[in-house]
Amino acid sequence: MIHGNFITKLIILLIISSILFWANNFVWAQNLDKIEITAIDQFQKVAPGESLPIAIKLLNMGGSGRVDVQITYRVGDSSRNILSEESETVAVETTASFIKQVKIPPDLKPGKYFVLAELKYPDQKAPAVTTLPFFVEYKFFGFFLSQWLILGAVILLGSSSILLINYYVNKSRRIVVSNFDYKNVPGNLKPYYELISDIILSMRLHLGDKAISLANKLDGLKVSTNGEVLEIKKEPMEIVTLLTLAYEKNQGYHGIWISQKALNFREKMAKDSDKSEYRKTADLLSNVSKYFVKN
Numbered sequence: 001m002i003h004g005n006f007i008t009k010l011i012i013l014l015i016i017s018s019i020l021f022w023a024n025n026f027v028w029a030q031n032l033d034k035i036e037i038t039a040i041d042q043f044q045k046v047a048p049g050e051s052l053p054i055a056i057k058l059l060n061m062g063g064s065g066r067v068d069v070q071i072t073y074r075v076g077d078s079s080r081n082i083l084s085e086e087s088e089t090v091a092v093e094t095t096a097s098f099i100k101q102v103k104i105p106p107d108l109k110p111g112k113y114f115v116l117a118e119l120k121y122p123d124q125k126a127p128a129v130t131t132l133p134f135f136v137e138y139k140f141f142g143f144f145l146s147q148w149l150i151l152g153a154v155i156l157l158g159s160s161s162i163l164l165i166n167y168y169v170n171k172s173r174r175i176v177v178s179n180f181d182y183k184n185v186p187g188n189l190k191p192y193y194e195l196i197s198d199i200i201l202s203m204r205l206h207l208g209d210k211a212i213s214l215a216n217k218l219d220g221l222k223v224s225t226n227g228e229v230l231e232i233k234k235e236p237m238e239i240v241t242l243l244t245l246a247y248e249k250n251q252g253y254h255g256i257w258i259s260q261k262a263l264n265f266r267e268k269m270a271k272d273s274d275k276s277e278y279r280k281t282a283d284l285l286s287n288v289s290k291y292f293v294k295n
Contacts, residue, residue, distance in 0.1 A: 034058070035117055035118075035119040036056075036057040036059065036130060037054045037057075037117050037130050037131075038055045039055075039134070040053040040054065040099070045137055045144060046134060046135075046136060046137075047104075047137060047144070048106050048107065048109075048138070051102060052103075052115060053099055053101055053102075054099070054117075054132060055099055056071070056096075056097065056098050056099070056100050057095070057096070057097045058090070058092055058096040058119065059095055066092065066093055067091070067092060067121055067122070068089055068121065069089070069090055069119055070087055070088070070089050071089075071100075071117060071119055072085060072086070072117070073085070073086050073088075073102050074115070074116040074117075075102065075113060075115055075116075077114075078111070078112055078113070084103065086102070104136065108136045110136050111135070112134075112136075113134055113135070114131045114132060114134065115131065115134060116130070116131045117129070117131075177262070177266075178194060178197035180194070180197050180227075180228045182229075187274075189232065190274070191270060191277050191278055192232065192237075192239070192240070192281070193229045193232065195240065195262060195278070196223075196236075196239060196240060197223075197227055197228060198265075198266065199240070199262055200212065200229075201227045203247050204227060207250055210250070212225060212227060214246045214247065214250070218239065219234070220238075221233075221234070221242075221243070236281075237284050240281055240284070241284060260282060260286070263278055263281055267279060
């Protein structure tokens with residue numbers, strides 16, 4: 001009876017040992033060969049005809065000494081159609097890591113593709129295949145189309161921001177030079193007609209039609225709805241000063257500033273015989289501005 005129990009236990013032990021050996025051999029076989037590929041860049045992108053760099057890592061080759069392994073690289077589309085293929089033989093021991101440049105066909109259209117790497121070597125017990133997706137995109141002057149679009153968007157946004165900032169910063173300081181023809185006005189009064197028109201039109205940018213209304217409220221000044229000076233019945237420099245004062249009450253310091261800018265421009269463009277009149281008015285405005293206190 002004891003002998004029979006011993007034989008039974010021995011048989012059970014042999015069965016368990018066989019199962020463990022088979023399981024261990026199965027795990028060893030599954031881990032015997034493994035290949036990994038990873039992207040070099042975070043967003044793997046390449047143009048048609050270029051080479052796609054990928055990082056290759058071979059793991060757990062097993063055995064001792066060097067082994068010649070064959071690696072096949074295939075490029076396929078989203079439908080798993082193989083578009084190109086190339087192979088190479090690499091001598092490794094237990095592990096190996098290197099960078100592979102996979103040639104991309106020059107006729108590929110933009111879109112998503114994948115590169116497949118398959119590892120083979122003598123007495124291989126398990127397949128070793130892995131894939132990595134990548135994108136194909138056209139290049140222009142060395143940059144991808146998406147990069148040009150991003151650059152264009154950044155430039156457009158930056159330019160728009162600069163223009164908007166410049167517009168709002170200089171809105172209160174814009175001046176307009178009138179083109180009214182005062183050919184029937186006496187020569188000594190023509191510079192003042194032009195200057196008053198400039199001031200009115202410049203202030204119209206900031207006050208709208210109210211600028212015309214304020215001008216017509218001045219005693220001795222009459223202007224049309226488009227800002228043309230129709231009549232001056234007082235000393236022109238007095239009209240300029242009163243007009244500037246009226247705008248100061250509605251626009252802060254900008255009325256004087258715009259008047260001075262308009263004067264400077266007209267003085268540069270005027271004939272030598274007229275420059276003195278512009279200079280007199282500019283000096284008067286400069287003196288008037290000293291008595292203003294900005295709120």
